[in-house]
Amino acid sequence: MHDSPDAGSMASPARCRLRFDRILLVHPLGYRADAASSDIARLAGIMPPIGLASLAAWLETKGIEATIIDAYARPDAPDLIRERLLADRPAFMGMSCTTSGFLDAVRLSAVAKAILPGIQTVVGGAHVSALKTSALDGFPDIDFAVVGEGENTLAKLIDGGWEQPAAIPGLVYREKDGAPRYTGPLTDLIELDTLPFPAYDKLPGYPDAYRLPIFNYPRAPNTSCVSSRGCPYACSYCDRSVFGRSFRFNSAEYMLAMVRNLHERFGVRHINFCDDQFTFHRKRVETFARGLAESGLGISFNCAARAEHLDEDLLRTMKAGGCWMISMGVETGDPELLARHRNHADLDRLHDCIAAIKRAGIRVKGLLMMGLPGETTDSIQRSMDYVFRLPIDDISLTKFTPFPGSPVYSGIHEHGDFTEDWERMDCMNFQFIPTGMTREQLEKLHQSFYRKHFLRPRIMWDYTTMIWRSPDSWRRFWTNAGSFLRFARNPRRLAHAAYRDEIG
Ligand code: B12
Structure with missing residues (x-):
């Protein structure tokens, strides 16, 4: 590692004063400032950027010092970014x-270059992994994009590779004339058990600045973790550009060590596994759950799973290990629509599986979408009928958004009206209106779906039981009751305008 680059044509005086063994990692704000519920999203839950924490930990093993600023957890992020850039250079x-979040990153790049001339900016994550060279087209303030798994590519880039970027796989860089060029996919992927644990300690305020969505956990402090990369399924709405369709995973032993570390260092008492397919490898989940039960740590966990990868035996073992909630991708309860968008769609099997999860004593959350291509008022009605028959406890109903890289994206205009305004593509806006429907209809049905769900006596009682099953959730709810109620009355008033104003 060196403090300044080798002498050469790239080395300007401004560059020579920069620290070439340092990087500032930023998690941009992924919501428009004027988007409904940006503040409410913060109140309802803030989850750590695990990708950045993983990159930071990896870079440290290579002698590169990384600082993280998370605009989600820190409304004062613009000030912090300025401070860190000037102090750390x-x-x-x-x-x-x-x-x-991409256009926020573009704005932040311009700000960083104005503060620290010569700084080089790098983007990574889902959006740029899907778009590759077109992620840099028209955005001159961004110098590099990392496609897919970031650890090795970023380390090589910083460790002198920026001078000859064509030699680094998994990178989009600029030719001399500024044209973006992609070096091709990364083939040498990391064995996940060799990764250091994510550097949660580099997230300012961790763990208290972070919390899972209310009513999604029994205890605080809590956190998110990830223990695998990739998903073998190919659902129409899901972008797999980052980790592809293989399934790589941490061993149960690694997972147990990570959980113990979180507990001992930060007092974490509940973990939300963000893996796309947590139970895909049955044996490791069994070993993990048994190990957790034997550990005596008293830690509980949530995960997401598919019906094909759960059974009564496994559920009993998971429960004994502390499994508190499983999220199941339902997407839609309309069988024809589901078959059009998802592999192995089988709503009867899903119903039976959810019943089995409940019998095991585990909470179930259904993950749903509204507005998929082919959606109609009838399909939404059928979806409600199905969902309200499920023995489910909670739902999350997102507004379908066609993301670059998802199978449905390329032909999306054949199925309706799509306004590709990236900043609004946060699953909280209907940017796609399926043929035959209107935005007003979708908005109305979206509200009605939630209202009907919450007003069912069984669900109201379930939330009441959270007084003793998740007391911290109720504490947060009451502490912020004013904001929640104001949001219910007028979502736009709660816009977090200050952030956007400050970064221009
Ligand atoms: C946990 C999670 C969150 C967390 C944390 C987000 C984060 N940025 O880390 C929270 C709750 C905040 C969140 C919010 C949102 N999320 Co989210 N989230 C996830 C989830 C389930 C796991 C992410 C994760 O931790 N993966 C594990 C780590 C190790 O991988 P990673 O983050 O991809 O990082 C690796 C590479 O991408 C790369 N990399 C990432 N960043 C960088 C930066 C640099 C500089 C470099 C070099 C490399 C690099 O290197 C990392 C290590 O290999 C993914 C689904 C998935 N399977 O990835 C969706 C996912 C990323 N989210 C998605 C969406 C849509 C959102 C929201 C818009 C929706 C919403 N309403 O919640 C917001 C927007 C947030 C924002 N600021 O932009 C989509 C993104 C699709 C898209 N094209 O936009 C995904 C892919 C889910 C999906 N399939 O649709 N999310």
């Missing part, structure tokens, strides 16, 4: 980009 700034 990093030669690189890296940003993690979903589609809705």
Whole structure:
């Protein structure tokens, strides 16, 4: 590692004062400032950027110092970014980009270059992994994009590779004339058990600045973890550009060590596994759950799973290990619509599986979408009928958004009206209106779906039981009751305008 680049044509005086062994990693805000519920989203839950924490930990093993600023957890992020840039003078700034966060990253790049001339900016994450060279087209303030798994590519880039980027696989860089060029996919993927644990300690305020969505956990402090990369399924709405369709995973032993570390260092008492297919490898989940039960740590966990990868035996073992909630991708309860968008769609099997989860004593959350291509008022009605027959406890109903890289994206205009406004593609806006429907209809049905769900006596009682099953959730709810109620009355008033104003 060196403090300044080798002498050469790239080395300007400004560059020479930069620290080439440092990077500032930023998690941009993934919501428009004027988007409904940006503040409410913060109140309802803030989850750590695990990708950035993983990159930071990996870079440290290579002698590169990484600082993280998470605009989600820190409303004062613009000030913090300025402070860190001036104090640390990093030669690189890296940003993690979903589609809705990408333009924020573009703005932050311009700001960083104005503050610290010569700094080089790098983006990674879902949006740029899907778009590759077109992620840099028209955005001159971004110098590099990392496609897919970021650890090795970023380390090589910082460790002198920026001078000859064509030699680094998994990278989009600029030719001399500024044209973006992709070096091709990364083939040498990391064995996940060799990764250091994510650097949660580099997230300012961790663990208290972070919390899972209310009513999604029994205890605090809590956190998110990830223990696998990739998903073998190919659902129409899901972008697999980052980790592809293989399934790589941490061993149960690694998972147990990670959980123990979180508990001992930060007092974490509940973990939400964000894996796409947590139970895909049955044996490791069994070993993990048994190990957790034997550990005596008293830690509980949530995960997401598919019906094909759960059974009564496994559920009993998971429960004994502390499994508190399983999220099941239902997507829609309309069988024809589901078959059009998802592999192995079988609503009867899903119903039976959810009943089995409940019998095991585990809470169930259904993950749903509204507005998929082919959606009609009838299909939404059928979806409600199905969902309200499920023995489910909670739902999350997102507004379908066609993301670049998802199978449905390329032909989306054949199925309705799509306004590709990236900043609004945060699953909280209907940017796609299926043929035959209107935005007003979708909005109305979206509200009605939620209202009907919450007003069922069984669900109201379930939330009441959270007084003793998740007391911290109720504490947060009452502490912020004013904001929640104001949001219910007028979502736009709660816009987090200050952030956007500050970064221009
Ligand atoms: C946990 C999670 C969150 C968390 C944390 C987000 C984060 N940025 O880490 C929270 C709750 C905040 C969140 C919010 C949202 N999320 Co989210 N989230 C996930 C989830 C389930 C796991 C992410 C994760 O931790 N993966 C594990 C880590 C190790 O991988 P990673 O983050 O991809 O990072 C690796 C590479 O991408 C790369 N990389 C990432 N960042 C960077 C930066 C640099 C500089 C470099 C070099 C490399 C690099 O290197 C990392 C290590 O290999 C993914 C689904 C998935 N399977 O990835 C969706 C996913 C990323 N989210 C998605 C969406 C849509 C959102 C929201 C818009 C929706 C919403 N309403 O919640 C918001 C927007 C947030 C934002 N700021 O932009 C989509 C993104 C699709 C898209 N094109 O936009 C995904 C892919 C889910 C999906 N399949 O649709 N999310």
